[in-house]
Amino acid sequence: MMTLKDVWMTLSGVIFFAVSFNVMPTTTLAASCCGGGSGAGLLLPKLKDNMVGITIDYEKYDGFWDNEGLWRADPAGSSLSQTRFNMGYAKRITPNWQASIGLPYVRNDNEYSQNTFKNKGLGDSTISLWYEAFDEITCTFLVETWEDLKPAMYFGATLNLPTGISPYDDVQNNFDITGRGFYRLDMQALFDKTVYPWNASIAFNYGTHLQRSINREYGAYVEPYTKKLGDRKSISISAGYTVFLKEQDTLTFTAAYSDMREDKSTIAGLEDSTSGMKRRGFAFTTVWASADKSDVYKLTFSHAPQYNDWGQNFPTTQILSMGVTHAYD
Amino acid sequence: MPMIKILCFMMVGLLTACGNMADDLNPSGNDLRPSVVANSIGSSPTQVLADFSAPKTTADSFTLSDYLAGGAQASDAIVFYFTMWCPICMSHGDHILYNIMPQFQGRGTVRYVLIDYVSGSIAATTTSEAANGYTGSPFIVLADINQALLTQLQGAMGKTIVLDSNGIVLMNEDFRTGDHLISTLDNLLP
Numbered sequence A: 001m002m003t004l005k006d007v008w009m010t011l012s013g014v015i016f017f018a019v020s021f022n023v024m025p026t027t028t029l030a031a032s033c034c035g036g037g038s039g040a041g042l043l044l045p046k047l048k049d050n051m052v053g054i055t056i057d058y059e060k061y062d063g064f065w066d067n068e069g070l071w072r073a074d075p076a077g078s079s080l081s082q083t084r085f086n087m088g089y090a091k092r093i094t095p096n097w098q099a100s101i102g103l104p105y106v107r108n109d110n111e112y113s114q115n116t117f118k119n120k121g122l123g124d125s126t127i128s129l130w131y132e133a134f135d136e137i138t139c140t141f142l143v144e145t146w147e148d149l150k151p152a153m154y155f156g157a158t159l160n161l162p163t164g165i166s167p168y169d170d171v172q173n174n175f176d177i178t179g180r181g182f183y184r185l186d187m188q189a190l191f192d193k194t195v196y197p198w199n200a201s202i203a204f205n206y207g208t209h210l211q212r213s214i215n216r217e218y219g220a221y222v223e224p225y226t227k228k229l230g231d232r233k234s235i236s237i238s239a240g241y242t243v244f245l246k247e248q249d250t251l252t253f254t255a256a257y258s259d260m261r262e263d264k265s266t267i268a269g270l271e272d273s274t275s276g277m278k279r280r281g282f283a284f285t286t287v288w289a290s291a292d293k294s295d296v297y298k299l300t301f302s303h304a305p306q307y308n309d310w311g312q313n314f315p316t317t318q319i320l321s322m323g324v325t326h327a328y329d
Numbered sequence B: 001m002p003m004i005k006i007l008c009f010m011m012v013g014l015l016t017a018c019g020n021m022a023d024d025l026n027p028s029g030n031d032l033r034p035s036v037v038a039n040s041i042g043s044s045p046t047q048v049l050a051d052f053s054a055p056k057t058t059a060d061s062f063t064l065s066d067y068l069a070g071g072a073q074a075s076d077a078i079v080f081y082f083t084m085w086c087p088i089c090m091s092h093g094d095h096i097l098y099n100i101m102p103q104f105q106g107r108g109t110v111r112y113v114l115i116d117y118v119s120g121s122i123a124a125t126t127t128s129e130a131a132n133g134y135t136g137s138p139f140i141v142l143a144d145i146n147q148a149l150l151t152q153l154q155g156a157m158g159k160t161i162v163l164d165s166n167g168i169v170l171m172n173e174d175f176r177t178g179d180h181l182i183s184t185l186d187n188l189l190p
Helices: A004-023 B002-016 B021-025 B087-103 B122-131 B148-152 B179-188
Strands: A050-065 A079-094 A097-112 A115-122 A125-132 A152-161 A184-195 A198-209 A212-217 A220-228 A232-244 A250-262 A277-289 A295-303 A314-328 B053-055 B061-063 B077-083 B110-116 B140-143 B159-164 B169-174
Touching: A050 B087, A220 B169, A277 A314, B053 B140, B077 B087, B077 B179, B087 B110, B087 B179, B110 B122, B122 B140, B159 B179, B169 B179
Parallel strands: B077 B110, B110 B140
Antiparallel strands: A050 A079, A050 A314, A079 A097, A097 A115, A097 A125, A125 A152, A152 A184, A184 A198, A198 A232, A212 A220, A232 A250, A250 A277, A277 A295, A295 A314, B053 B061, B077 B159, B159 B169
């Protein structure tokens, strides 16, 4: 007999896995030629103390939005892709606090016009701290009182570490890049509500990059200067439906919409008018959770429409992700 | 527990395999540019760029000496920009076209040269030039078919090089905000 607690554990794992690994904005939005390859975050289900997770992302590039938001095709004969192997570990610190790390390994595989570029290396990694602003189960089958509408609320901070290969390292060209080269601190909030079999969530993210010194560009030393990437803001909303399978397995289908914007960079204190980014897109996720509530498998397709004004200074990509997490005490 | 050990082992392996990491985790502001002899042959600032020829998308070729003092199409300044037609490249290219070129109209003769180092053929460069709306623009577009210019000019995506009329390199760096390009031209042009 499945108890409410069991159901909650299952659903929270499924939903949070889906939201944190895919729907919530991450720096995986950055492009191959601009950097990218961040690790994904992990969120522990309540009542579990540890979680390990692995995802494999295959991101295919197909055109880009220019500085005016107009969509443009890549040169004929181009084939650009990035594969990310993300590893993560989350640990519960107290009943309401948890921490996690994410480490991606990135492979760039590009044919651009008549040139072939391949490179692989570590991407930008993450360290996260999350607070769960609720003690009791917020999922419900019926809404009978106002209290039943209370969502699960999460507040987090993530430090993005420039462990990837950036344009400021000893690299030959932009196809070698696996990271952006800047520290970024993200403040995050996630609100999630489940009324079986439906669920919905909304997530906010505000990130600020730290200024850094630069004395090398694409392997050539230059006169030192300082640079700061613009602040990054994003929001994502999702809605899902859960099917209960035999032997208490569950299958959850989630659709999400996300909108990410990054302000213009400053170089030596001067605004770079050619910088700044925008990207909007959709994600569709199917999650299967095992009967023992500890193993979750996920398949996600992220799609960015090739329409004008759906992005700016950003490549248009489609991402296929496969992942698994294992939670344990 | 075995999964944690495996994960830790993989992380350590990845970390130790990455030699570039420290450059970004602890970035340096030290000036590490190698010293160069002024007026020697090279592509660093104060050096003289060696002559070269490269095909243009207009079917003829671009020979550097033709555009320097004493050449058939002598210029007061030449601006090279390395493009691969990516979002950043297009943003920089449009900024040059719509913001920088107008600022220096009527102040001598400036040649703005886009170097396409990725397309690999004149036909492919011509197609990219047209697809991105630069056909008929003031840009001279070169097809760096064998990436010879990429090597000679220490090029990379977004690299911007400015020469004076004698072929002396005044600037060789990433485009950044474009302000250094503007100030360099402003100091150079009549």
